[in-house]
Amino acid sequence: xxxxxxxxxxxxxxxxxxxxxxxxxxxxxxxxxxxxxxxxxxxxxxxxxxxxxxxxxxxxxxxxxxxxxxxxxxxxxxxxxxxxxxxxxxxxxxxxxxxxxxxxxxxxxxxxxxxxxxxxxxxxxxxxxxxxxxxxxxxx
Amino acid sequence: xxxxxxxxxxxxxxxxxxxxxxxxxxxxxxxxxxxxxxxxxxxxxxxxxxxxxxxxxxxxxxxxxxxxxxxxxxxxxxxxxxxxxxxxxxxxxxxxxxxxxxxxxxxxxxxxxxxxxxxxxxxxxxxxxxxxxxxxxxxxxxxxxxxxxxxxxxxxxxxxxxxxxxxxxxxxxxxxxxxxxxxxxxxxxxxxxxxxxxxxxxxxxxxxxxxxxxxxxxxxxxxxxxxxxxxxxxxxxxxxxxxxxxxxxxxxxxxxxxxxxxxxxxxxxxxxxxxxxxxxxxxxxxxxxxxxxxxxxxxxxxxxxxxxxxxxxxxxxxxxxxxxxxxxxxxxxxxxxxxxxxxxxxxxxxxxxxxxxxxxxxxxxx
Numbered sequence: 296x297x298x299x300x301x302x303x304x305x306x307x308x309x310x311x312x313x314x315x316x317x318x319x320x321x322x323x324x325x326x327x328x329x330x331x332x333x334x335x336x337x338x339x340x341x342x343x344x345x346x347x348x349x350x351x352x353x354x355x356x357x358x359x360x361x362x363x364x365x366x367x368x369x370x371x372x373x374x375x376x377x378x379x380x381x382x383x384x385x386x387x388x389x390x391x392x393x394x395x396x397x398x399x400x401x402x403x404x405x406x407x408x409x410x411x412x413x414x415x416x417x418x419x420x421x422x423x424x425x426x427x428x429x430x431x432x433x434x435x
Numbered sequence: 436x437x438x439x440x441x442x443x444x445x446x447x448x449x450x451x452x453x454x455x456x457x458x459x460x461x462x463x464x465x466x467x468x469x470x471x472x473x474x475x476x477x478x479x480x481x482x483x484x485x486x487x488x489x490x491x492x493x494x495x496x497x498x499x500x501x502x503x504x505x506x507x508x509x510x511x512x513x514x515x516x517x518x519x520x521x522x523x524x525x526x527x528x529x530x531x532x533x534x535x536x537x538x539x540x541x542x543x544x545x546x547x548x549x550x551x552x553x554x555x556x557x558x559x560x561x562x563x564x565x566x567x568x569x570x571x572x573x574x575x576x577x578x579x580x581x582x583x584x585x586x587x588x589x590x591x592x593x594x595x596x597x598x599x600x601x602x603x604x605x606x607x608x609x610x611x612x613x614x615x616x617x618x619x620x621x622x623x624x625x626x627x628x629x630x631x632x633x634x635x636x637x638x639x640x641x642x643x644x645x646x647x648x649x650x651x652x653x654x655x656x657x658x659x660x661x662x663x664x665x666x667x668x669x670x671x672x673x674x675x676x677x678x679x680x681x682x683x684x685x686x687x688x689x690x691x692x693x694x695x696x697x698x699x700x701x702x703x704x705x706x707x708x709x710x711x712x713x714x715x716x717x718x719x720x721x722x723x724x725x726x727x728x729x730x731x732x733x734x735x736x737x738x739x740x741x742x743x744x745x746x747x748x749x750x751x752x753x754x755x756x757x758x759x760x761x762x763x764x765x766x767x768x769x770x771x772x773x774x775x776x777x778x779x780x781x782x783x784x785x786x787x788x789x790x791x792x793x794x795x796x797x798x799x800x801x
Contacts, residue, residue, distance in 0.1 A: 344735045
């Protein structure tokens with residue numbers, strides 16, 4: 296049996312987590328290739344349906360990377376994200392998705408090593424959890 | 436201090452009618468929005484009255500509601516008119532209206548809220564059947580506990596049957612034969628009772644017991660429903676089985692009083708997939724069921740609106756595929772509302788959880 300290679304969607308903020316990913320890259324810090332990154336202008340624009348869609352289409356985990364509170368380029372987008380992700384997690388949980396599959400972390404633009412660490416940790420956590428419930432299942 | 440006034444007449448329906456007619460004829464209000472039958476339909480529809488002489492078919496106590504009238508109440512209060520309007524609403528309609536006020540869809544300025552204590556509503560067809568067999572079915576319904584057991588599933592598990600935060604309440608529980616109680620919680624309501632020269636009385640002793648008994652039964656039924664529904668949705672496979680016959684007609688969204696977006700994302704081009712998208716999906720998984728995105732639709736609606744679900748049950752009533760949408764919503768909403776300690780319609784000054792953010796929130800709990 297081949298080892299479980301999770302599919303992970305990372306929704307990252309242009310101003311912090313994405314820049315941190317860029318920094319990790321230029322610093323030659325490697326992280327697992329399971330992450331498919333999607334750049335957003337702000338975590339505040341992440342509607343719950345983006346997360347739901349990822350999970351229903353077979354993602355094993357969704358990572359959201361935003362700015363530290365107080366650092367949001369749009370004042371309070373990250374705090375909006377926090378509330379919304381809390382609510383979305385509560386919905387997912389009731390339909391059998393483990394809450395650990397959705398993770399929000401604050402990663403500043405200068406935190407390349409932290410970005411690497413967060414990605415490695417999340418991939419490890421998802422590998423431990425195993426495949427998600429929509430994996431290879433027909434979702435209507 | 437709650438003031439209780441007793442109005443007696445031939446039947447509760449006539450008692451309520453007499454009070455509302457008096458409100459208009461004494462010009463205490465300029466208009467009244469209340470459910471009323473018209474010559475063309477047995478089913479009472481929300482009707483805006485200005486002439487007390489036209490109130491023949493008025494029956495806000497009728498145990499039926501073709502839809503949640505909060506939308507209609509919002510339609511007459513969304514812009515200031517300078518007129519004083521009384522809205523006669525069921526508790527679930529009034530709670531939804533409070534949510535719509537918070538969402539800036541209407542305003543309660545110059546509005547008098549009259550809540551009806553509600554034992555539940557029947558499905559439209561069941562009501563029409565009964566109403567065509569007996570005259571004054573409403574009075575029959577309140578006297579007959581068997582009839583009251585026929586209410587919709589959502590009503591059978593509703594524990595908020597007594598209006599809260601209204602000016603006047605039309606209270607039926609514990610009221611003596613042929614009468615209704617009118618209670619006032621606010622100053623406006625108090626003034627109205629005085630102006631209408633209603634006979635102030637002590638609250639009947641039987642009232643507290645009747646309310647308590649009904650509440651107890653409803654809570655037990657609600658908890659049983661939650662337990663049964665959790666079993667049906669706690670895995671995506673089971674949930675899909677439950678909603679397998681969804682036509683994607685969006686009736687549940689249209690009937691939902693708090694789903695207020697004028698252009699829902701599900702009717703936009705985002706979900707009007709071109710054929711290539713459908714083929715790509717079919718190729719990826721081997722097969723794709725059409726219409727697509729039904730699971731997505733229900734989960735998204737839960738994520739967007741469940742914190743504001745008032746539990747009126749109209750989503751289930753309108754579903755052509757008999758999907759128990761309301762059961763799912765009530766069960767899931769219980770969790771999302773508990774998460775934010777939020778109860779829709781409880782207090783107009785209580786902000787919607789998604790619209791307030793606190794700086795000290797850390798990411799760690801997610």
